[in-house]
Ligand SMILES: O=C(O)C(=O)C[C@H](O)[C@H](O)CO
């Protein structure tokens with residue numbers, strides 16, 4: 001059967017009114033301070049949905065994948081058949097998984113959930129199963145050039161009402177340490193059209209990071225959650241050592257202590273420390289975290305809507321994790337657009353095994369391009385009650401911010417050896 005016939009049959013079987021037919025889908029690339037890729041899907045009935053497809057530093061690869069390979073196959077389909085469209089795009093590509101494919105699928109998926117919720121006249125979390133909590137606990141990003149500056153920055157986050165704060169500090173002798181902004185509240189690592197070169201030195205970091213958390217606990221006590229991101233820099237043995245040294249400071253989590261391409265390496269870290277472990281912002285599918293989850297090698301799964309196939313797929317990951325008392329901690333850096341954040345907040349409001357949501361504030365220009373109904377209050381983000389995921393895009397304004405080529409940095413050791421950024 002030709003796919004056009006299948007579309008027709010499926011449409012008739014579902015009793016689709018013409019209203020749900022996808023009539024147009026387009027990609028908007030805009031750079032209000034940083035690059036975002038957004039998919040906009042329109043239906044015959046005039047309902048529009050949007051989804052984020054931003055893959056930091058590789059934006060145009062996803063935009064092209066969508067324009068060349070995905071959008072032509074969408075026109076004429078029933079926007080309500082989210083699962084079938086997901087399976088069609090995943091299985092239909094033959095080349096499964098990978099960040100480009102899964103970000104493209106995610107954007108379509110989130111836009112379709114947006115449409116479905118709008119058509120139902122409900123905020124998205126109601127379609128997922130309803131509210132499980134009053135608000136979504138978030139963590140903000142405090143950073144500084146050294147321990148003193150970082151301690152001050154954490155104090156500012158406490159004053160703003162945050163209950164959970166990630167602390168990253170510059171380390172003497174390391175050039176442009178990960179996570180340290182340049183004198184503002186914002187940190188945007190993709191800063192050059194070709195990767196900037198930063199440094200790394202495990203010896204120096206291992207000596208410094210525990211002293212940062214010692215100072216933080218001495219200064220502010222133990223009432224707030226503190227988090228730290230290793231950003232893939234340590235070997236499993238070094239990560240185990242760091243986890244052990246951080247135990248007295250009772251972190252909420254130690255993130256990406258070592259790369260997880262080989263999931264088994266986390267067994268070694270786990271054997272040596274009870275510091276909670278979080279992994280997964282670079283994961284695309286359930287297959288990337290299946291062993292980590294089933295063997296209980298982590299405590300929080302960081303996979304996120306935009307890079308892991310949208311709501312349809314992240315829901316499966318969260319359900320698997322729930323069997324092992326592993327909780328969600330979705331990635332939420334500023335390279336995920338407000339459309340991702342809005343949808344994530346609906347997901348977080350529903351998901352039973354919620355842990356925490358990362359929250360880096362977007363710039364004012366980004367917020368203007370993506371009007372949204374979520375808001376921060378007293379350490380929590382709250383999704384809105386408007387039908388859909390509550391985020392739209394001002395396309396006319398978006399046009400005023402053309403694409404600006406930027407890539408993420410690389411890291412090298414003192415002798416020039418390439419390391420993990
Ligand atoms: O937010 C985090 O935990 C990160 O590690 C941020 C990443 O470096 C960033 O999203 C890369 O694009």
Ligand SMILES: [Mg+2]
Nearest residue numbers: 229255256281
């Ligand atoms: Mg991270």
